[in-house]
Amino acid sequence: GAVVSQHPSWVICKSGTSVKIECRSLDFQATTMFWYRQFPKQSLMLMATSNEGSKATYEQGVEKDKFLINHASLTLSTLTVTSAHPEDSSFYICSASMARGLAKNIQYFGAGTRLSVL
Amino acid sequence: AQSVTQLGSHVSVSEGALVLLRCNYSSSVPPYLFWYVQYPNQGLQLLLKYTSAATLVKGINGFEAEFKKSETSFHLTKPSAHMSDAAEYFCAVSPGGYNKLIFGAGTRLAVHP
Numbered sequence: 001g002a003v004v005s006q007h008p009s010w011v012i013c014k015s016g017t018s019v020k021i022e023c024r025s026l027d028f029q030a031t032t033m034f035w036y037r038q039f040p041k042q043s044l045m046l047m048a049t050s051n052e053g054s055k056a057t058y059e060q061g062v063e064k065d066k067f068l069i070n071h072a073s074l075t076l077s078t079l080t081v082t083s084a085h086p087e088d089s090s091f092y093i094c095s096a097s098m099a100r101g102l103a104k105n106i107q108y109f110g111a112g113t114r115l116s117v118l
Numbered sequence: 119a120q121s122v123t124q125l126g127s128h129v130s131v132s133e134g135a136l137v138l139l140r141c142n143y144s145s146s147v148p149p150y151l152f153w154y155v156q157y158p159n160q161g162l163q164l165l166l167k168y169t170s171a172a173t174l175v176k177g178i179n180g181f182e183a184e185f186k187k188s189e190t191s192f193h194l195t196k197p198s199a200h201m202s203d204a205a206e207y208f209c210a211v212s213p214g215g216y217n218k219l220i221f222g223a224g225t226r227l228a229v230h231p
Contacts, residue, residue, distance in 0.1 A: 006161070032217060043208065043221045044162075093161050097217060105150070105217050109161035 003027055004096050006110030013084055014118055021079045021113045023094030030096035033077035034107060035069060038091040050077055084117045091115075120145045120213045124222035131229055137181075137196040139225045141209030144190065150212040151192040152219065153183055155205045162208065168192060179203070204229045 003026040013019050023033055032051050036044040048064075050056035050071035058064045066088075068080040077096075081088055091114050095107040125140040143149060150169045154162040166177025173185040183194045192209060209222040 004161075034219075043223045046218070049218065091159075095162075105212065106164065106167065107217075107219055108164070109154070111161040112159070114159065 002106075002108040004030075004094065004108045004110040006094055006113055008113060009111060010114045010116075012116045012118065015085050016083055019081045019084055019115060021081075021092055021094070021115075023077045023079070023096065023110050025075045025096045025108070028096075028098050029074040030077075031074065031099040032097050033071055034095045034097075035067070035077075035079050036093045036095070038093060038112075040091075044093060047079075081115065084115070086117045089115055089117045120149070120211055120220050122209050122211050122220055122222035124207075124209050124225050126225055127223065128226050128228065131199045131227070133201055133229055133231055134198050137194070137199045137203065137227065139194040139207050139209075139227065141183075141192045141194065141222060142190050143192060143209070143211045145211055145213045147213050151183075151185060152210045152212070153177065153181070153192075153194050154208045154210060156208065156224075157205050165194070165207075199227075199229045201229050201231070203227060 005024045007022045035047045038044050046059050047062045048056045048058045050069050052071050052074050056069035071077040091112050093112040095109045097107045121144045123142045152167045153165040156162050165181050166175045168175050168185045176182045181196045206224050206226050208224045210219045
């Protein structure tokens with residue numbers, strides 16, 4: 001149980017284009033989803049927290065107009081990197097947690113999306 | 119402020135040897151603590167968690183960790199390393215158990231024959 005699917009696993013795009021990454025909780029309702037960014041050989045940096053049906057809360061230094069997050073349902077959140085540039089190239093990982101039950105507040109992670117901007 | 123310090127960015131052990139990965143935390147409220155493992159180009163998999171119950175926590179793949187409040191530590195151990203344990207390990211703290219995770223810098227475990 002508690003499976004999180006992230007798609008695509010790898011995307012290459014041209015500079016200036018937008019890229020959408022999907023994060024789905026397959027077997028549970030995710031009241032909260034998180035988006036992280038990971039640079040090579042570094043730890044995960046939280047970008048934003050999103051609750052279903054409300055606006056995402058962004059961490060300090062993260063451009064909300066650059067990284068659009070939508071959490072339209074209890075099983076789907078999307079991250080759109082708008083007007084991507086080479087410096088946006090990174091590994092993006094989502095996680096999801098549920099509000100109740102034994103697994104309350106435990107984060108379950110997707111497999112990540114590697115974004116390469118040319 | 120809450121933080122996590124993982125001592126040793128790289129740890130190398132022989133197959134069959136004890137694995138010890140160190141984690142110290144700082145939290146102004148009772149913390150929840152986690153260990154995650156990450157294999158190359160993959161997301162994070164939960165190994166084990168401490169959520170204010172038993173201080174010795176057993177996880178998957180033979181790993182365990184002990185919460186020591188006096189030392190503000192949550193070190194990860196495994197009695198006998200296996201080649202498949204080679205990966206990146208992250209310790210994380212959730213202050214008060216309120217969802218948000220703060221990660222340590224990670225420790226890369228290498229296991230050699």
